Amino acid sequence: MAISLSKGQKIDLTKTNPGLTKVVVGLGWDTNKYDGGKDFDLDASVFCLNDQGKTGSDTDFIFYNNPKNANGSIEHTGDNRTGEGEGDDEQVKVDLAAVPAEVQKIAFCITIHEAQERSQNFGQVSNAFVRIVDEQSGAELIRYDLGEDFSVETAVVVGELYRHSGEWKFSAIGSGYRDGLAGLARDYGLSVS
Template sequence: MTASLDIFATTSPAFTEVAPAAPQGPTLSLSKGQALSLAKAAPALTKVLVGLGWDARLTSGAPFDLDASAILLTAGRRVRGNQDFIFYNQPRHESGAVVHQGDNRTGAGDGDDEQIIIDLTLVPADIENIVFPVSIHEPGQNFGQVQNSYVRIVDTSNDKELARYDLREDASTENAVVFAELHREGGAWQFRTLGQGDAGGLLGVATGFGVQLG
């Protein structure tokens, strides 16, 4: 079992940086706790797509509504306010830096089921992290009942997939998982994998990062 990461700590967890894939090679497959330098993977990168995919559970084939979100955090890993919580009911950040492309309620079809576009040039200067939680909408369902779930990051200028992280069994009993994050340090961005579950659902994750709900 991979060690747990404290995603709600006010300091950043430790990550192991990995080298980018060769330009003509296969997509880089990341494991939990790894980081990819986007400056090394794509030096001219300015805009990325974060895609989420999943398939219905094996047990009955009943559809699952998974929701991808983005939460913008300061250096202390907390939001500045509720405007920094981007989800299906608030799909666009006020800066224009983060835009949720819409909710797929079933996961049907090939490819990404939900996508979030991030313009790195528009991210506010006091934001150092953008975390990407994925939550299951229906009560009584968890990630142990979903197969082939993943998160990937794509350079939108050429549609090249820079890296992919496949969720395995680390969060099989939870109904929310923070899959990954974008982290800014010294003006450069990293894509970092977290894979940390939370039994409190999207509400638990959002409030853990300081979002005020209710």
């Protein structure tokens, strides 16, 4: 039975699930029907962060155009351009045992592609969630439903996997950014061109 989290809540992942090494992080969303006339394209992305909360290099930013980190322990499984249908819209596979030691935190984000050009924001997105699934058994372990707390934001950090005393934990973040992926990348130490 999955544990449902609230914003700000933290939970043990590996300590309460001994032997767990491979997880699938599923991200999902729906868009509200509105008369803007433009399609929504939401994207999941991942930042691998060191103990200062920064990426070490461009390969620590994982998304549809860079689907794996340097050693392949974190893999984005592909871009979903519509978000239609039930279940996960995009997934990221994480081999917790193989994540490089310098990576202390893995941040999972959802951004709206071309949000400014299309006049779109998370006020028009509903039912956004992140869930963690045991890759071997398929069992959902953790779920965080974001709720409808957003208006002008174009990017959201939904949650983080992080190391604590030799174990992996998950934190439900749910914090929005007004300046989209560029703002996230800057905050995480990537140069944005």
